[in-house]
Amino acid sequence: MPRHAQSQALHDRRQPLPATSWPLLAWGNGRSYGDSCQNTDGTLLLTRGLDRFIAFDTATGVLRCEAGVTLGEILALCVPRGWFLPVTPGTQFATVGGAIANDVHGKNHHARGSFGDHVRSMHLRRSDGEYDVAPRDPLFAATVGGLGLTGLVTDATLQLMPVDGPWMAVESLRFDTLDGFFALSAESSAFEYSVAWIDCAARGRQLGRGHFLRASHAPRGAAGRLPGRPLAMPVTPPVSLVNRLSLRAFNALYYHRQRRPSVRSTQHYQPYFYPLDGIRDWNRMYGRRGFLQHQCVVPPTSARDAIPALLTEISRSGQGSFLAVLKEFGDRAAPGLLSFARPGTTLALDFPRSAAAFALLDRLDAIVGEAGGALYPAKDARMSPQLFRAGFPALDAFVPHIDPAFSSSFWRRVMETP
């Protein structure tokens, strides 16, 4: 056990960094799935106390706020005033600092890129001084997606996008094969958002079947059902509720819940973007041992081979998640040196943690590596240093920008440093 303070809560964005000989790391709201937000034997700088708005121009949609503000807090402020986050991940509980450090993406990568594409500037506190960084600065590209290693982001200025209200016009299309997914992706580029749910238990001729969801912000005057009170997993069951039996049943039911090939609806933005936020402590359904997430991206040239290979491996194992997510990223340059989102196809699944899951993930990694792909550090707890290096070719350009006072458990693991 370390003898020093394992965490220090920040309340004031002008507060200096603590002087320590052990590494620092910012910790926002703990929504990364792996060890990129952990710092064993170091000190975590807790940023949730930095949750103030600093300036908001409702005419231009430029918002400056502290780094511990959550995306949900921004939406609660901005949606009634006609603005929306141009990029949002699948949880609104992430902080602005976390969204920058992981350069998070959403269902509209093809249209808007990643979170870092909408950051106008940010203030960085490093052990060697204070920096205001803007998109053309080298330190900006290092900090966007930089996993918190380039210093403490204290606040950021974001460009929001205008919307007419909180409603989404959603269309759900059933597809029977992976070819169907790729065809729907190709013809849906005019939609702001697109993503697919895949039945990860289906095999053989049914492999890769699922629902393709595409959506746009609904025009003024649209209305639907308001989100209800959140559900909750009140206890952690001793064993995972996600198992071979429940998985097959859930996936088959979910696939067949929609009988018609296409269904249109109007949804509130909260259930549309953040279905899991509606179930408090949803992670408890995986039991005490928890779960591992695997999110990879494979380049366009190899996606048509790699995605079926990954799905075959998963369905053969009998492991997998209720919600496997498949999406095509747009053909855009990333704003960060270590940005994950890049041209190609991304697949994300959860697996109940077990020895068999670790073995399966190693087999999946082999397919990803062979395909020239990468894993998402924000969701990783176990990728090999080799796969990390292969997936992030700008690594050597990034390393000089690291603040020597900062590190993370993830970084020490993938760089094989103590």
Added chain:
Amino acid sequence: MNRILIIGATSAIAEATARRYAARGARLFLVGRDAARLEAIAADLRIRGAEAQVHALDLLDTAGHEPMLAAAWSALGGVDVALIAHGTLPDGDACAASVELSMREFAANGGSVIALGTALAQRLQAPATLAVISSVAGDRGRASNYLYGSAKAAVTAFTSGLRQKLHRAGVNVLTIKPGFVDTPMTKAFKKGALWATPDQIAAGIIKAVDRRAAVAYLPGFWRAIMLVIKHIPEPIFRRITL
């Protein structure tokens, strides 16, 4: 009822309360020691829908109370709700070892509150509310933090008496008794079921103010817990550690 004076406005509970008032479009006058932090909080509250002005003052400086109140009254044209929220959480052992520290902490948590309450009582007019944050710690002195507890006991007794005194004048005095509150300081640690967030406390404060309640234990289950603790007989109480 939207002219709100908050004394001790940089505390987590006060800031959470101010945000809820801001969402109602309130006019806020914020008092605290650190001018820069007050200004950062005020800027945030303005974006959330409030009008906000700040006044920096070390509340141990009793001579500064009256000019501060005059500034608040002139800025808001009167006060509908005055919330006294400042305080410290002194280290019990350090207080036990130092008379000087004990007296200073008693002044910070007790004396300065009584001074402000006295001055506010002269200014507030019906149907205003004076809301004062005391603590469950004031219900019975315990070995771990009796200096803090005795200051809060003084605040609880003072507000109880003032409530009677001002009742006929139509001014409500609300005694707020929060239990354990999860501030960012303790964020990373696992909390028992007894811990509440500053925002939960803030919601309870505003509800109690709106209902013109007399005493608010926050969350409400602390009323039952303290009822039990208050009634443990001394022969037993002196032997246990709390």
